[in-house]
Amino acid sequence: MALDEARLLRLAASAYEAAVAPELWPAFLKGWTQSVSADCALLQVHDFRQSQSTILISFGMNPRLRESYTDYYSKINVWRNQGYARRKYAAGKTNIDEELCPRAYLECSEFYNDCLAPMDAVHSMGSVLALQDGRAPTLTVLRGKRKTGFDEDERRVADFLLPFLVRAWSVYQRLDVLSAGEQVLDSLPYGVIFVSANESVVHCNRAARHLLREQDGILLRGGILHAADPLSEVSLRHVMAMALSAGRPPAATPVRRPSCRRAYQVAAAPLRNGLPQFRGMAAPAAVVFIFDPDSIRTPQPDLLIQLYGLTPKEALITQKLAEGKSVEQAAQELQIRYETARTHLRRIFSKTQTSRQTELLLLLARLPLGGS
Numbered sequence: 001m002a003l004d005e006a007r008l009l010r011l012a013a014s015a016y017e018a019a020v021a022p023e024l025w026p027a028f029l030k031g032w033t034q035s036v037s038a039d040c041a042l043l044q045v046h047d048f049r050q051s052q053s054t055i056l057i058s059f060g061m062n063p064r065l066r067e068s069y070t071d072y073y074s075k076i077n078v079w080r081n082q083g084y085a086r087r088k089y090a091a092g093k094t095n096i097d098e099e100l101c102p103r104a105y106l107e108c109s110e111f112y113n114d115c116l117a118p119m120d121a122v123h124s125m126g127s128v129l130a131l132q133d134g135r136a137p138t139l140t141v142l143r144g145k146r147k148t149g150f151d152e153d154e155r156r157v158a159d160f161l162l163p164f165l166v167r168a169w170s171v172y173q174r175l176d177v178l179s180a181g182e183q184v185l186d187s188l189p190y191g192v193i194f195v196s197a198n199e200s201v202v203h204c205n206r207a208a209r210h211l212l213r214e215q216d217g218i219l220l221r222g223g224i225l226h227a228a229d230p231l232s233e234v235s236l237r238h239v240m241a242m243a244l245s246a247g248r249p250p251a252a253t254p255v256r257r258p259s260c261r262r263a264y265q266v267a268a269a270p271l272r273n274g275l276p277q278f279r280g281m282a283a284p285a286a287v288v289f290i291f292d293p294d295s296i297r298t299p300q301p302d303l304l305i306q307l308y309g310l311t312p313k314e315a316l317i318t319q320k321l322a323e324g325k326s327v328e329q330a331a332q333e334l335q336i337r338y339e340t341a342r343t344h345l346r347r348i349f350s351k352t353q354t355s356r357q358t359e360l361l362l363l364l365a366r367l368p369l370g371g372s
Helices: 005-020 022-035 063-071 078-085 103-107 110-119 152-186 206-214 230-243 301-308 312-322 327-334 338-352 357-364
Strands: 040-047 052-059 094-096 123-128 135-143 191-195 201-204 218-221 224-227 251-255 264-270 286-291
Touching: 005 022, 005 152, 022 040, 022 052, 022 135, 022 152, 052 063, 063 110, 078 103, 078 110, 094 152, 103 110, 123 152, 152 206, 191 206, 191 224, 201 206, 206 218, 206 286, 224 230, 230 251, 230 264, 230 286, 251 357, 264 357, 286 357, 301 312, 301 338, 312 327, 312 338, 312 357, 327 338, 338 357
Parallel strands: none
Antiparallel strands: 040 052, 040 135, 094 123, 123 135, 191 201, 191 286, 218 224, 251 264, 264 286
16 A cells, blocks of 8 residues: 555644544544545553553444443453553554454454454554553554455554654643643632733633623733732732742732722732643743632531531631631631630641641632532
8 A cells, every 4th residue: 555645644634633623533533444444443542450441432333332342342352452461552553453462362252253243343453642551542443354454554554644643642632631621620619810920811710701801800901910909909919929939938919899899819829830731832830819709609617627627616717718808807707806716727727737828718729619
């Protein structure tokens, strides 16, 4: 089989398109199937530790057989099991089935007679896109009995395309992680904003976008967060500088609102190790949390007691602080002396392994929330 490089480069481009838009994977698999005269193709992840495989996307595969493979037959996949025992799986390597498992051994197996033969998919060729933590995403093509097995010409076609596929898979994984992370961030009831080393906003969650649209004290000018109130602006710039300075602790400040509603509580913390998901993009250097005391939900006292061993009184004080109230306000609402509240606060810091209210606020922001 001669290499049609122009056609294969177009196919590689379609793999990158599928990495960005997963609904395009079947179209890529169709093109790949045709390029090596296969009958069907599948993108699957082999889990060698669990001795099973999961099909992510397929083309030309009977849905019922795909379901039975996932439910049972992948567990007895002798191609995978024998190939792994023979150390044939390596990132960037294309394997033809007889290199993984001798034909005579395969044809005596339950996997062959009850799965491959009824599916008429008795020849395979698989390209390993990655190998990490005992898992190998693999692009596999299959042929039926009426055709011969895959040969070196077809392996050369696969090897030409493989570097592009490895990079496309990396893009797909990264975007998938970002998408999952974004869904988690968007579920939070408070604003989360990632900023770069020059204070430019890199990413906002849904709550932060809502707060910025309201323009009630927190503004975005030239891609940078600002406070509308002059005094709050001075404090915000200080907090941002603290978060972006090496070795400095998290900092927080109230930001007044023109609506006269209770001030936002804004906390910023450094991202000392960065976020690997943002490699190749503007890397965030700090994260900013914006809490609206009028709408925030706070951790339930029972949860704080279970997680950190707080006493009931300490848990109530912690809840008040999470609502954006000062220690003095918490003391008044709980009808205890201010000095007593300060003593409770020192014990709260010790039990939560924090040293200031800003750190405590950031810790509470990561907890499951209940109604206030």
